[in-house]
Amino acid sequence: PDSVTGTKRAMIEPSLAPDVDRIAINTIRFLAVDMVEKANSGHPGAPMGQAALAYVLWARHLRHHPANPTWPNRDRFVLSCGHASALIYSLLHLSGYDLSLEDLQDFRQLGSKTPGHPEFHLTPGVETTTGPLGQGISNAVGMAIAERQLGATFNRPGFDVIDHRTWVIASDGDLMEGVSAEASSLAGHLGLGKLNVLYDDNKISIDGPTDLAFSEDVGKRYQAYGWHVLEVGDGNDLGALDEAAEEAKSETDRPTLIVVRTHIGFGSPNKQDTAGAHGAPLGAEEVDLTKRALGWPLEPLFHVPDEAREAFAPVPTRGQRLEAEWLGLMDRYRIEHAEAAAELDRRIARRLPENWESGLPRFSPADGSLATRKASGAVVSAIARKVPELIGGSADLTGSNNTYQKDSTDFGRGNPGGRNFYFGVREHGMGSILNGMALSGMLIPYGGTFLIFSDYMRPAIRLAALMGLGAVYVFTHDSIFLGEDGPTHQPISQLLSLRSIPGLTVLRPADAIETAEAWRFAITHRDRPTAIVLTRQKLPILSEAAEHAGAGLPRGGYVLSDPAEGEVKLILIATGSEVSLALAAQKELAARGVPARVVSLPSWELFDAQDRAYREAVLPPAVGKRLAIEAGTPLGWERYAGDAGDVLGIDGFGASAPFQDLAESYGFTVENVVARAEKLLGA
DSSP, rough: EEESSTTTTTOOOOOOHHHHHHHHHHHHHHHHHHHHHHTTTTTHHHHHHHHHHHHHHHIIIIOOTTTTTTTTTTTTESSSSSGHHHHHHHHHHTTOOOHHHHHHHTOOOOTTTTSSOOOOTSSSTOOOOOSSHHHHHHHHHHHHHHHHHHHHHHHTTTTTOOOOOOEEEEEEEHHHHHHHHHHHHHHHHHTTTEEEEEEEEEOETTTEEHHHHHHHHOHHHHHEEEOOEESSSSSSOOHHHHHHHHHHHHOOSSEEEEEEOOOOOTTTTTTTTGGTSSOOOOOOHHHHHHHTTTTSSSSSTOOOOOHHHHTTTHHHHHHHHHHHHHHHHHHHHHHHHHHHHHHHHHHHHHHTTTGGGGGGGGOOGOOOOHHHHHHHHHHHHHHHOOOOOOOEEEOOOHHHHOOTTSSSOOOOTTTTTTTTEESSSSSHHHHHHHHHHHHTOEEEEEEEEEEEHHEEEEEEHHHHHHHHHHOEEEEOOOOGOOTOOOOOTTSHHHHHHHHTTTTTTTEHHHHHHHHHHHHHHHHTTTTTTTEEEOOOEEEEEHHHHHHHHHHHHGGGGEEOOOOOSOOOOOOEETTTTTHHHHHHHHHHHHHHOOOOEEOOSOOOOHTEEEHHHHHHHHOOOTTOOOHHHHHHHTTTHHHHHHHTTTTOOSSOOOSOOOHHHHHHTTEEEEEEEHHHHHHHHHO
């Protein structure tokens, strides 16, 4: 790694007198200390150690406009070590964002704008929700990918209308987490030159010194990933920090990691460089000692000197100027490149193209049987022709997941405008990168893998749901019926696991027609992530779905088929591949004089959101005999089967065999469904 020694420092003009810089940095430190102390919880040590590097970045390098936190061409800042949230709240307040001193005083309190970890949509200026370590830096990779792809799509000679950087502060813990390794490896491979990470190398974790479990040379590891690596030996050396940031900005072919040696709890006489400064208040006595040691007044609390205001005073003015320059560029762009400008304006406004749905394929029973993963692939390519913001790929399963856009090119170093992505065998990294791409607001990202491997990316899915991001997950090979790969690859509990995440819509379509409707829902509901769960095996295309799915699937569940005659005595409820089984069983029951209704229930979440009248029209309380059928865990289905009902599911882990043999072995046959139904009815 290159060491920033200050040999070029004379070339960098300091923005302010050294005492003003020092006071501004200590203001950041002690706002954080006072926040944690007042809340009696939090993490003071990291903000104290990171204050100088954060100050240099925010006051001198970050291109942002506090009066308009969503200005499209702003730099993105990600505090990956979200436990240091008091740092970003101090910076936001001092920089002029809509975050008052009173908000800082409400740190970690119910309903405040300053929660324990930064939350997207809640606090102005927070670009992504962080806290689970490794997620922020991985989101940042997605942000940098989005910037590169959008720039390649919209920029024209003399009109770099998409041209911003992504800055990250990451901790030792972030770089211990495996997800950051996955994402960082891909970032180096892609050469994301506008991604800059300041690594807070303070050598302390909750358990104590990091060398208890972490002794690798991080800089060399990132060099091996293909990153540009710099070192700053003293995290309080403003000139060296300034120089490193400038050098990072000059590197265009590689992402940059700046290894900054800092001291957790800087200034605390008894807790600096100890785990005691990490995750608990310093305590009143130590706070007093620290303030005295750094020449800070003991009172008042939350003290912001005039010098600190002076240090940050240029930030809003500079931001206003930068945005005004961009708006002027956009005005000229609209004249000289009207078509591209109209498309960019549409993307910024998050409007879908007119008549985009006209390209959706129309499936019919005459098409024969088709795996829903195959149907999904046809839908993806069709949507991509009409919706250019649709962009994505798979975690090394492109052919199996059918995620390739046939008329698009591949994203890569040499083709940044491509829309097909290869994430490699990195499910967790893929999920987090999708979140960063979605945060641009101008892309609809999707990622594919087998349903079983949703476990690997669950933390990122949960955060997408928490943030309300419109990422789409294409989960194929959705049950034991993937067959010979056996129980290591056969999902049993994964559907229930995904359904338990608040804010995530899970759709398990019954056939190609429902699959197209599932994608229609995902594209039109960008305020939440959607998981589309698909089969490996072929399924019949249902005439009943052709008649009812367009209106029924968006409501989560609907009456697919009622008996030709007679009052309904039994309801068969199913999802995915088991819906056609339920329809076949319905016919056999009819032949035996048992009138049964078949309900397709592709989404619990959407069905539960319907009003009571609709839900009871689909599942009438008077019909208590119900059999739910799904090739997964039966847990949870009791809410629809009811006390007098039954569930045909799987309690084990599957087996390796052709799917037809598995269906027979696990009872997913017409004969067994009819037998279970007749037992329910007492026949």
